[in-house]
Amino acid sequence: MRIFSHTCSNTEIVCALGCGDQLVGVDADSDYPPEIVSRLPQPGRDLDLDTRAVLALKPDLVLSSLTVPGHERIVDEFTALGLRTITCDPQSLEDVFDDIATIAEALDVRERGAQLIAQMRAQMPAVTVAKQRPRILVEWWPKPVIAPARRSWVNDMIELAGGRNPCGDIDAKSFSLPDDAQPYIADAVVMSWCGVQVDKYRPEIVRRREQWQHWPALRDERIYPITEAWLGRPGPRLVEGYAALRRIIQSVEAGAARG
Known part of the structure; x- marks a missing residue:
């Protein structure tokens, strides 16, 4: 699958799922992991993304997000160009996990997604607090x-x-x-x-x-x-x-x- 990632978080999710070799381009703000993103076309950042340049990369899937104000316009342009797009808009931490699962399913690596979510949960345990919580x-x-x-x-x-x-x-x-x-x-x-x-x-x-x-x-x-x-x-x-x-x-x- 040919994937274009618009937003750093989606790029990092794709790579953490072991699918970095399927990326054909990323936005200019995606800087991690450097060994993968440094070799990829980067047709602009955030609201200045050249969506026609994205179209020219012939992606099978575009991953975008609404976490940056104004991204709605870019997502609308993807749609107008006929690009298959998954748009993430997480608020809670559970939403983040849901987005990882959604992307993993779209990339046909559902089990890897479940493993990544489980690893993240294990690394972010709920701490028991005996006294007042620091603000x-x-x-x-x-x-x-x-x-x-x-x-x-x-x-x-x-x-x-x-x-x-x-x-x-x-x-x-x-x-x-x-x-x-x-x-x-x-x-x-x-x-x-x-x-x-x-x-x-x-x-x-x-x-x-x-x-x-x-x-x-x-x-x-x-x-x-x-x-x-x-x-x-x-x-x-x-x-x-x-x-x-x-x-x-x-x-x-x-x-x-x-x-």
């Missing part, structure tokens, strides 16, 4: 501060790892925090800024927020980077994001125990 605020963007809310796989991951998302009671995919963010106070802040390389994250932007100065996260210097590749891509490497969140939560808990 972990993940930032998708620093200005305005945009954070995942209840309908987000990251919210589920924080809960599994033993923490609590301060925005977890908000019934939305994401939430833009007001200037007075007191109701969303956090014990740790995680920078996972969309579209920014992790070495470009700037914790001083978080530190200088005037109304956050009394937060435990700033008082105790608990501002952490986790690459968006591990939190923002609903695919196999979420297990890396879970592990990073778990380490942060353990650090907060250890600090609380020391008093």
Whole structure:
């Protein structure tokens, strides 16, 4: 089967299923695994994808997603061009697993999909919490501060790892925090800024927020980077994001125990 993948998460799912050799092209943001994607045509990124160039690659299947605002237009173009398309739109972690199963079935590797899901579940166990859960605020963007809310796989991951998302009671995919963010106070802040390389994250932007100065996260210097590749891509490497969140939560808990 000839596959074109539009979005990093779908590319990583295909490769984790052992089907990377069937890819005939990917979007320009797909950078993992490098040994596979570096040799493939990349006809544009996100909303600037050249869909006619995708058509020229003669894919049997296009994998797209609605996780990036505006992708609907690209998906509509795929349809107009007559390209068979599977479009993922995960919100919860269970949705991510369902998408993996759907892609595995389309690629006729259903058993590999089940194995991948089982491996991911095993690597993201639900932690039993005896005391109060540390409040972990993940930032998708620093200005305005945009954070995942209840309908987000990251919210589920924080809960599994033993923490609590301060925005977890908000019934939305994401939430833009007001200037007075007191109701969303956090014990740790995680920078996972969309579209920014992790070495470009700037914790001083978080530190200088005037109304956050009394937060435990700033008082105790608990501002952490986790690459968006591990939190923002609903695919196999979420297990890396879970592990990073778990380490942060353990650090907060250890600090609380020391008093």
